[in-house]
Amino acid sequence: MSNKEAVRRLLLLLGKYKKTIVVIVGCLLVSTGLNLCVPLISRRIMDDGFIGGNKKLLIELVLVSMVIYTINSLIDLIKEKKRVDISAKIQYFLSEQSFSHLMKLRVNYFNNTNYAETLNNINMDINQMTSVADSSVFFVITQAFSMTGGIIGLFIIDFRMTILVLLFIPIKCVVMKYFAKKQKQIMDEFIKKNQKYAKWFGDTVGGVREVKLFNILDRKHEEFDQNQKDIIEKQKQMNMLGQWNTITDSLMVQFLSTLLYILGANLVFDLQLSVGSVFAFITYSSYVTGPISAILNIGYLLSGIIPSTKRYYAFMDLEEETDNGETAALCPDDLKLQQVSFAYEKEKYVLKDVDILFAKGSKTAIIGRNGSGKTTIINLLTRMYEPTSGKIMLGTEDISELPLPEYRNMVSVVSQQIYLFNDTIRNNICLYKRVDDVIVEEACKDSGLEDFIKEVSLDYVVGQNGAMLSGGQKQKIALARALIHDKPIVIFDEATSNTDAYSEQQINGLLDTKLKEKTVIVITHKKEILNKVDQIVVLKEGVVIDNGTYDELVGKNEELNIMMEKVG
Ligand SMILES: Nc1ncnc2c1ncn2[C@@H]1O[C@H](COP(=O)(O)OP(=O)(O)OP(=O)(O)O)[C@@H](O)[C@H]1O
The missing domain is CATH 1.20.1560.10 (ABC transporter type 1, transmembrane domain)
Structure with missing residues (x-):
């Protein structure tokens, strides 16, 4: 941006307050005009008053100077008030x-x-x-x-x-x-x-x-x-x-x-x-x-x-998220990645021609080694990033054409990187949604947080990004959050990595109950979950190399076998 353009934009800022500026300038002109008379008055005080010995004229002129000074001070006060107003606005x-x-x-x-x-x-x-x-x-x-x-x-x-x-x-x-x-x-x-x-x-x-x-x-x-x-x-x-x-x-x-x-x-x-x-x-x-x-x-x-x-x-001037869609209620439907490729940095593709169908109400696990692109798929599904090429469809609609807030209302993410506000557990779960405490407590029970809530109550303040909680407790809050917000698509990004074995079983149980009707996408290597889902998508270096049920893939897919060996 050139200096000229910067000055133009600054003047535009002032342009909104034209009327107030006219008052300020008016005040300044009046006081400048009054000030201009002062030297002439001073000259007469000196020449005609002191040197000419005219005492009466001298006193009159001094009083006139005093009146001018007082009027100027009042005008200054009005002008300053207006100016401070503009500055604050x-x-x-x-x-x-x-x-x-x-x-x-x-x-x-x-x-x-x-x-x-x-x-x-x-x-x-x-x-x-x-x-x-x-x-x-x-x-x-x-x-x-x-x-x-x-x-x-x-x-x-x-x-x-x-x-x-x-x-x-x-x-x-x-x-x-x-x-x-x-x-x-x-x-x-x-x-x-x-x-x-x-x-x-x-x-x-x-x-x-x-x-x-x-x-x-x-x-x-x-x-x-x-x-x-x-x-x-x-x-x-x-x-x-x-x-x-x-x-x-x-x-x-x-x-x-x-x-x-x-x-x-x-x-x-x-x-x-x-x-x-x-x-x-x-x-x-x-x-x-x-x-x-x-x-x-x-x-x-x-x-x-x-x-x-x-x-x-x-x-x-930095680019904002694009929101092309007009406000409209969205219905749950199949979610489909069609030939999706993505690069965070130019030409460095981390996903290549990915096709995945997440049928409405189905359960999908995505597996792959570190850096294979699993979280990137979640980033695209939540529209944190847009595909470099290819499309993500919700039913027959390209999600990039849908209204962003409404689309995001369809998706919950239970992530290993959940952010907690420095607020109570209740507020962190509800996030401004008005929910009865009974329902919040039920969500806590389903997420395995019940014992902790009994100990500290829903009013417990969690500290900066949940610093006063354990990793597992944070993830359980994330799960309770997802249950309360009850969105049709639920994504678990290594959601059970910090939870204990007992809670993990509980979460798995939810797949058959509270989450039964929902489209669930899980990034996990846990055998219990892989066994349960409708399909496993295997990613390697950004490419889908296999897709099927656990029984179809186990023993046949090398990546899955290696993973199963590692997690025991
Ligand atoms: N914001 C970013 N900017 C640039 N590159 C990134 C960014 N985020 C991730 N990457 C790169 O993209 C690739 C895929 O990362 P991603 O997080 O999707 O992998 P992942 O399969 O979820 O890995 P993990 O199992 O370790 O969580 C990696 O090579 C990573 O270095």
Whole structure:
């Protein structure tokens, strides 16, 4: 994305609040107009009041200045309230937009990005982008007005000194441009270092058990040091650049004032100008030089915002899951993989021309060695990924043409990688579905969780991703979840790997009872289950090499024989 495009998108953000911006600019124009009168009043206070000895006029003019100051303060308050409102709305809008998008992103985004990195990037970018509603941005809109007024004021007082002020403008432009360029460069680098650190942080905290078990704390500390030093260095550079920018700016203004004082003093001594006029002139000159700083500072401010804006919109442009279907109720039907091939990475196929029929209500086991593509089939059936070629059909419909939420309502997955929210067992099982406790308890009984529930109750909070539960207990919650949600297709991905023998029998029993009518797909090597299912699909290196019942395959299929030997 080009800088121009980033600025355009930022302005679009502000475009929604046109009416409020008009009020803010109105407030600023009124206060700028009032401010423009102040030097002329000051000149009269000095020349006619103090030097001319007119006490009454002096008091009146001082009171007028006071009234102007009070009105300006009130206007400032109204303007600030409106501005903070816009800023808060932009922040909410961007946060909501990015959260919605994040939830709809394809799962491959999460393969390479951890939560800490995502949160860090989104927060940082939104904070930066919200500063587009910074007071200086609105202030700048009125600056042209202030500048014109200032130049007119200067010409009224003395044209020679005015030319000196105008000569100052191009010099200031060059200096400010340099700072803006430098700022953008450092900000770009800062964003990269910060992102690298957040990624490293999320990864390291996620692996804290490994850090302890393998005693690699020292190495992690070294990495921390390096990452932090890089970030701090960039922050230091940015702060120092900010300081240099401010100092250079005020030095240049000071230099100009000095020249004006010297030239003004000469004119006063030559009796060509009054003392009040010199002071009024210097105030007006700040009405010209101030806006130049403000206008050019926008470039400096934007140079900090643009890198974040680019990253934010690059994130927003990431592909979301496709949902072509129109909302419609779906009916259970045969599920069919037709010539399905799939590659996670270009040209590296992990499934090749796979044909499998999961007849409605049938029970299928998928077997194969590690990496043969079993979980990938589940990923495609749950539409976490789309086939690279081929189709998956539900009855006569291609599932990619079906409405995504409705399709997902058809499928439950009981996986070895179940995620549990840091909430009660009840809420983890029901997942926002309103279910009577009696039914939840029955599901717990069917999943073998009954004894544990008696011990701790359904209100037991499971901890971060179920950290306060055993692997088997987590899987039983996953099973209870599937039973409660009662979907027509149930997939078990090595679901019994963590459960004890007693529970395993119980789960097998469900195939004949609660799951009898459902289409069940099981990834397992357990003989008891393989013996029970209607068909076993044998996968080898992404290809279906055999298909049949246990009796048909045992002794004949080499892969099945090897597996049976291994599991005993
Ligand atoms: N997100 C991914 N990105 C790239 N490659 C992947 C991804 N997930 C899996 N793979 C690769 O795809 C292949 C099939 O993996 P898959 O998880 O489907 O195998 P599996 O049969 O379920 O294995 P296991 O029995 O070990 O669970 C493997 O070679 C794996 O390295």
